[in-house]
Amino acid sequence: MKSLKAHLTPFLLFLISLVLRISLISKGPYHGDCLALAIAAQKTVTTSKFHFIHAHGYPLTSMIGALFVFVTNLFSIKNPVWAVNFMSVLFSSLCIPIFYYFAKKLLNPTAALSGAILFSLSPIFLGNSLYGNSHPINIFFNLLGFSLLLTHFKTTEKNLILFSGISFGLAAAARIQDTLVIVPAILIFIFTNVRPLPNTTSQKTKTFIHVALIAALTTIFFYCPLLFEKLSNKGSISNSFASYVLAFWNGISLPYLKIFTTYLLTNFSLGGFILIFPSFFMLANEKPKTSLFILAWILVPFLLFSTFNTTIARYFIIVILPLYILQGFLFGEFFKKNRYFKYSSIIVFLLISLLPLLETYPVFKTRNQHAYLPEYAEWIGRQTEKHAVIIPADEGTFVEYYGKRKCLRRPRGFYIKISEAKAFKNKLDNLLDKDIPVYITGSGLYSYNFRKWFSNFIQKNYRLELRGSRLAEDWHGGVLKQTIGYEHFYKITQKSDK
Numbered sequence: 001m002k003s004l005k006a007h008l009t010p011f012l013l014f015l016i017s018l019v020l021r022i023s024l025i026s027k028g029p030y031h032g033d034c035l036a037l038a039i040a041a042q043k044t045v046t047t048s049k050f051h052f053i054h055a056h057g058y059p060l061t062s063m064i065g066a067l068f069v070f071v072t073n074l075f076s077i078k079n080p081v082w083a084v085n086f087m088s089v090l091f092s093s094l095c096i097p098i099f100y101y102f103a104k105k106l107l108n109p110t111a112a113l114s115g116a117i118l119f120s121l122s123p124i125f126l127g128n129s130l131y132g133n134s135h136p137i138n139i140f141f142n143l144l145g146f147s148l149l150l151t152h153f154k155t156t157e158k159n160l161i162l163f164s165g166i167s168f169g170l171a172a173a174a175r176i177q178d179t180l181v182i183v184p185a186i187l188i189f190i191f192t193n194v195r196p197l198p199n200t201t202s203q204k205t206k207t208f209i210h211v212a213l214i215a216a217l218t219t220i221f222f223y224c225p226l227l228f229e230k231l232s233n234k235g236s237i238s239n240s241f242a243s244y245v246l247a248f249w250n251g252i253s254l255p256y257l258k259i260f261t262t263y264l265l266t267n268f269s270l271g272g273f274i275l276i277f278p279s280f281f282m283l284a285n286e287k288p289k290t291s292l293f294i295l296a297w298i299l300v301p302f303l304l305f306s307t308f309n310t311t312i313a314r315y316f317i318i319v320i321l322p323l324y325i326l327q328g329f330l331f332g333e334f335f336k337k338n339r340y341f342k343y344s345s346i347i348v349f350l351l352i353s354l355l356p357l358l359e360t361y362p363v364f365k366t367r368n369q370h371a372y373l374p375e376y377a378e379w380i381g382r383q384t385e386k387h388a389v390i391i392p393a394d395e396g397t398f399v400e401y402y403g404k405r406k407c408l409r410r411p412r413g414f415y416i417k418i419s420e421a422k423a424f425k426n427k428l429d430n431l432l433d434k435d436i437p438v439y440i441t442g443s444g445l446y447s448y449n450f451r452k453w454f455s456n457f458i459q460k461n462y463r464l465e466l467r468g469s470r471l472a473e474d475w476h477g478g479v480l481k482q483t484i485g486y487e488h489f490y491k492i493t494q495k496s497d498k
Helices: 002-026 031-047 058-072 080-108 109-120 123-127 135-155 157-173 176-180 183-192 199-229 236-243 254-286 288-305 315-332 339-369 372-383 398-402 420-434 442-444 449-460
Strands: 389-391 440-441 461-473 483-494
Touching: 002 109, 002 123, 031 058, 031 398, 058 080, 058 135, 058 157, 058 199, 080 109, 080 123, 080 135, 080 315, 080 339, 080 398, 109 315, 109 339, 123 254, 123 315, 123 339, 135 157, 135 176, 135 315, 157 176, 157 199, 157 461, 176 199, 183 199, 183 288, 236 372, 254 288, 254 315, 254 339, 288 315, 288 372, 315 339, 372 398, 372 449, 372 461, 389 442, 398 442, 420 440, 420 483, 440 442, 442 449, 442 461, 442 483, 449 461
Parallel strands: 389 440
Antiparallel strands: 440 483, 461 483
16 A cells, blocks of 8 residues: 555546646647658568668657557557557656655655655756657666665665666666766766665666666667668768767857756746746755756756757757756755745746747747648648749748659859759759749758848849748747748749840
């Protein structure tokens, strides 16, 4: 009976989190990566051959996505987008009880419950729980890895080292960068935890090596199909790494640090963000070794991701986890005080948990009721000939999947080589010479348009005819804000005086 009661709280946390997320699940693929995942998963099920997303693959995410597509097909749900969206809903809901178990062992039950509730309602985490992506799976296995390690420290059960390493390896196989950035935190976690004898530096070093080695082998196992595929094309692995990691490196930048701090303020509210600082000092006073682990978990990912030249709130899901552990600890301490202090703390807790959610809830509900970008792509399909070619920006996959039209990819970037512009023009001229209808989206015309080079290039060489406009949502700003506007659609023809 006691065992059942011990699991009742985490079960209720899971159930409430699941119901909330199901009520807000995105109607369509909010993000381009979500659609890419759905398409890859569907191809895996259809062809019985693994298909991956991005050059770095995210193999476990792709595999689990395919599993969800397969299972939903058994229930006659022939919608791969819904399947991968539900995948995120389920795994993000499972993260909450795992968070509770870990924080309970690390701190105390009250801190665990407070932190778990706050984490479940986090706008950044909740928003990224509603569409198919790699974050929820990665967070689930990272939390499970820490929880298994902590249980090992308390029980000396050696098998838990194996399972912890496997769990971190699965996390890396789902989203490798979010596990690599917490390696320093894992190291400090192992070296600062007191365990039954032997508790020597040598024993702790062995534990870290075992966990790291098992995690690496697990990651490599899942990456093998992708690696074999890449090895058939010499140099593609290093090129992929350079394209998707080094290309985003921007160095320490104060403007980007400000942007990412703004994300945290939106997620926590100003009051909640301020409370993090006394939380840390209180924890440092009571549990200095634990506070060192938490600090490494916060600072390393925050500083590394802040050097990227892409301002995306979802990168900081891995950062907000330890911040909610801190907040949970603070409220766990406050709730122990006298009645006046306790009730005042409950009011503050409700305010900092609900105010950020109330601010972002309408955004999530709109995505639950509308799929503006897929609807725009479907509209393009109705407006154009079956053999028409569309020039998009980043929405090309939507046009191909929902609009059923071929796309001509245009040069992108701040600095475009003259050879690239000429090659693109030759392709476009060739299509028009063959009387193939060519259209361009508003984003295709004006995005990646440094000093208006591309829009001027098109207007100089071709005639544009506005064929209409339709509401569409731009996902690039992240889940916390909604950018919806009329997306124009043009037909391109040769100038009569050519």
